[in-house]
Amino acid sequence: MIVGDLSRRELGERLAGDGLALQFGPFNLRVRSNLDSFAALAHQLYEPYPLPDSEAISDFHVQISAPRGLRRWVRRQACFGVDGHFPFAPYTVEHAFPALEWGINWCVATRSHHLLLLHSAGVERNGQAILFPASPGDGKSTLCTALVHSGWRLLSDEFGLVRPEDGMLLPLPRLIPLKNESIEVIRKFRPEAVIGPSFLETRKGTVAHVRPPADSIRRAQEPARPRWFVFPRWVAGAPLTFEPLPKSQAFLMVATNAFNYEVLDETAFRLVSDMVRSCDSYSLIYSDLDEAVNALDELSRAGDG
């Protein structure tokens, strides 16, 4: 069963009642909300996501709700909560949807230490995955969105989830939050992409969410083998530069980029070492999405051969 099997009314009732159970890759969530505007968007953008079995245990109980008491009448706000705690200052109610999406990422980043968490986008084709570790603003979400609308499968635009037992990447194909100019870039690149409304003046500028292709969501329980690290950087007007990177440099860039390298200690050292040893690493500077996608397609074809 998927979210789309629920009517808008049923979904609203679940959100306002015991919560809507959702499955995002390896995580089960229960989401509660008493905001109508949130329910309408959730129905649209979460439509292809699966609902877990009724007996499934939820990893996180999250909510995005109007505050209690007088405050809800003074100023229209939305508070993100997890397991009954409210870790962030309230958001304006118009930003409830991106606030919940960020909150869920925060839960994954701070509470999933059974996995190595790389700050990285990831895509897969023919069983081989590319990881894109990058800092905010380097264009990893934009590039990742372009790739998943060009024949690649989305693993995640934010997390490289590495399973310690075998080094495989677990998909977490959540909505992709595009920011500012990237929104229009993707609208032009792939007009058929499903993009939600633009939220103006959020804490991260203008944000709009891209729904991943249905195939990526359907295959969310299918791990992938890491094959390449590509460190992207978008530079306005720059010609495409795609160059191999020394392994020592790749190791440092991956390790320093992980959310929980220090938490996992030796396991993290082993996993990052193994991945860097078995993957080829490149730096990619780009300004044109078509050129970047072509270069990565070519890399994939060469890897298949």
Added chain:
Amino acid sequence: MVLISAAQDIRWQKWDDVFIVYQPSSAETHVFNETTALILKCLEHGPLSADQVKEQTEGALGVGPGELAKEDFAFATSRLEELGLIDCLEAASTVQ
């Protein structure tokens, strides 16, 4: 001066001319150049005098005796001591 390894169960990964070392006792990952890594490796089989370590390191680096600058050697050993990977003892204290 006598140098003694204090590194236990450390993990090595050599790439290019860089050694990446994981130190379980501090849960830290270090990046060493060849000189620093070779000093640590010299001490894997037991304590040595500082002069012996310098000679062996020069041999492993493929440079002639005395060619490794004293300042570079001293900097590397003090860094290793600071990290708790080696102990530097005065010769007299090792006799006691």
